[in-house]
Amino acid sequence: MLKKLHIAVFIAFLSISTAYGQYSKQLLSLESKIESGNHEEVLKRLNTLDTSKFTLYNKALYLYLKAKCYDFRNSEDLAFKNFILSKKKFIAIDSIDRAMDINLDIAFLLYAQENSGNNYSKYINEYLNYAKNTNNNLKLARGYGNLAMLKIDEGKYSESKDYFHEALFYVKKTDNKNVESALNNNLANLYNEYLHQPDSALYYLKKDLLYVKDRGTLDDYYMNYLNQSSSYYYKKEYKTSIEYLKKADSLPINNYVVKSKQYLYENFQTNYDSLKDYKNAYKYALLVKKFADSANVIEQNIAINDIQTKYQTREKELENEVLKGKVKTNKALVYIVVGLLIASLIIGFLIVKNARRREHISKQEKLIEQQKLEKALKEYELSSIDLMLEGQEKERQRIANDLHDNLGSMLATLKINFEHLRLRKNELQEEENKLYDRTDELIEEAYQKVRRLAHAKNAGVFANEGLIPTIRKMAEKISIPGKLSIEVMAVGFNKRLENTIEIAIFRMVQELSTNIIKHSHATEASIQLTNHDENINIIIEDNGVGFPPAKTHTSDGMGLNTIRKKVEQLGGTFTIDSTPGKGTTIIIDLPI
Known part of the structure; x- marks a missing residue:
């Protein structure tokens, strides 16, 4: 199966931008730059701002913008932390609509982590319940679209398809082409990767390409080409698939660069492997490893899990404070118990993590040693074949030279002597003449055979x-x-x-x-x-x-x-x- 690109298909995008007077014009300007792909420049500017005099509105937006910058540069642990803080700030100022939008950003980030085990479904469900209560068509479209992604993760592909179509129904009421484009890409991904219907996938991707050509960004082109490549791969049209991958690779994208390139090169590798072009497959395998190392997926997942654990633990502590607020003695006891529980969880987590890491390192070392041994045996075997063939070739040449130079020369000399005797054959009796003639024929035949054998054996x-x-x-x-x-x-x-x-x-x-x-x-x-x-x-x-x-x-x-x-x-x-x-x-x- 081709590697699917989570980061571009999840239906989450900047949605905070509103021209309300409570937000700083400077922050709103930086937000627009993030949308155009200048997240590195925005992050540098944000880090230079003095936030001590910010209003609660501006602090909430500031944290959200930092989270988006970190998310686009694949620093998922820092992005998650800032999303959580931003959501809490928006809830504190009663901006529930914005807080719910952040739910999709958080769900999107957790969904994109490979084998992370993070529970992102609660964020989607919370968002969808809010969309239903407010009867907001755009939010319903995004909510059902993300619920469809959740069903894919659960292996419920038929339900996922139904939710996508429901999402498309609501988005058509809004005329929001950006969300409609994301839904078409996601639905195409479902048909490609899980329903194995690449022609249906191409139908939605061709529709999406019309939107991309009209008002899409380079990142939109990149995603469309990558998904079309997947469709042609499943149609076993590998050369066409590679052409679309090359189109995607030529685009200077701005967001999620590390992961995007990693998945792109994995798809190159898979296509070339299917074509048995192992030289190019190996080339892209090296590029995949390079970008995978840059992504630091395992470290990011551990950091996100740590932050999420701390956040959930803090929520439980606050709940205990509300319930036990009037009983100071019990509250202290709860803090002690929670503290011990947290300490136990952290210690247990570190023990398990270190044990798994040691086990992983041990397996890697054994695998490397095995590969070295196999490589050495292969090189020895090939060297032995070369020596054997070289020996055979030298032996052929030696035999050929001996036949030509020694035995051939002797036969040639013998033939000259018989020619000399032939000149005197008139002096010999008739029977003796016949004997000399027959012997002369045999010498000629032997000489020609030796000559042919020498040429046949000589590689020269x-x-x-x-x-x-x-x-x-x-x-x-x-x-x-x-x-x-x-x-x-x-x-x-x-x-x-x-x-x-x-x-x-x-x-x-x-x-x-x-x-x-x-x-x-x-x-x-x-x-x-x-x-x-x-x-x-x-x-x-x-x-x-x-x-x-x-x-x-x-x-x-x-x-x-x-x-x-x-x-x-x-x-x-x-x-x-x-x-x-x-x-x-x-x-x-x-x-x-």
Whole structure:
């Protein structure tokens, strides 16, 4: 499943901005800058303000703006703390409408935490109850939209779809295109990730794109492209999916940059992995790790849990104060009990956290050691294959040189001597002449056989003729008229390859051709070689008796297992398709 982007689909946005006179113009100006994506600049300005003379209204808005800035920069722990404080301030000044809006910001923040276990449903339900009581269409749309997100988290996808449609019903009454856009994106995400209906998802995303083109921001384009990419991924149109990811990656977004990039690169990795483009998949896997480390998800979750625990504990303390306010002795007792309980919870939490952290570190260390061992064994195995192949190649060259230089020279000398005797054959008797003629023929035949064997064994033939001509000659020599026909087809070999690559390919083809002669009982075979886009594809087929693919060991030559490992060492793939009685097809793909 593709990684879904929580931070852009939750229906929460800046909603505090109102032109009431009780708010500072300076704060309202900073709020508008947050909406345009300048949250880093706004946070710096906020930190320089003197809040000691602020009214309660301005303090509430100040805390809210800080929370939004921290949220956009992925500092979720600080954002959560300031949202809670801001909500309390708005409640204190009887601005319940604004406090309820903050509920969605808090729910949104908690929902976005991976595996956090945070309970955000109570904030959504509180908001929705307020929307129903006030009969506010916009709030009902946002409330039902966020309730739909909650149902997704609970695995109730059909209910989620119904709530989304209910939310769309209310938002159409308001003509609020911003919320309608968020709902279309969320509904598309539901169809993509959980209902597995990518065509339905694309329908809502195309509708949303019309709004984005009309008045959307770069972040809106980013979200739409990312979700369209998910749709094409589930349609198995991976190249189209990657094109939309590239469009999204080209946009200079301002909000939630770290998490947005992390999820984007995870989707790149998944698509390239599906295309078996492991080079690019590995590239984006490294980028995912880089941005995941920046997000500090685990530390953020721990900090948020700590803050939420303290906030909930404080709420319970206040409730106890109200109930026990007139009994000082009991109140003191309650404080002591609560204090001990908090201390116990904190100690227990720290013990569990440290134990889990030690366990996690131990598992990571064992995994790293195992990976190092596997890597060392793999390198040793590949090194052994190289040494074996190098030894075979040297032995072939030594035998070829010995045949050509020593035995060949001796046979050549012997032939000259017999030529000399031939000149004197008139002096010999008739029977002796026949004997010399027969011996001369045998010497000529032996000399030609030694010469052919020397050239066949000597890899230096590539220096003169090249890979394809050598394979064609080999196929011509081992073909048996009337019994075995071997056809060679080559495409794209317009220039020579590196000599070591040519030798490696030739030895593989030579071994596989030898196996056809020895074991297949085939009457027809073909060797197809294609050089395209810096990749070489080799297909060797025969119409022989075939064999079970599991039985791939041979006792002589390179052997199929050795060929497979050599191909893997060169970064390629080796595939065998064989069924007893139906022939064999071997496919080798090599990068160059």
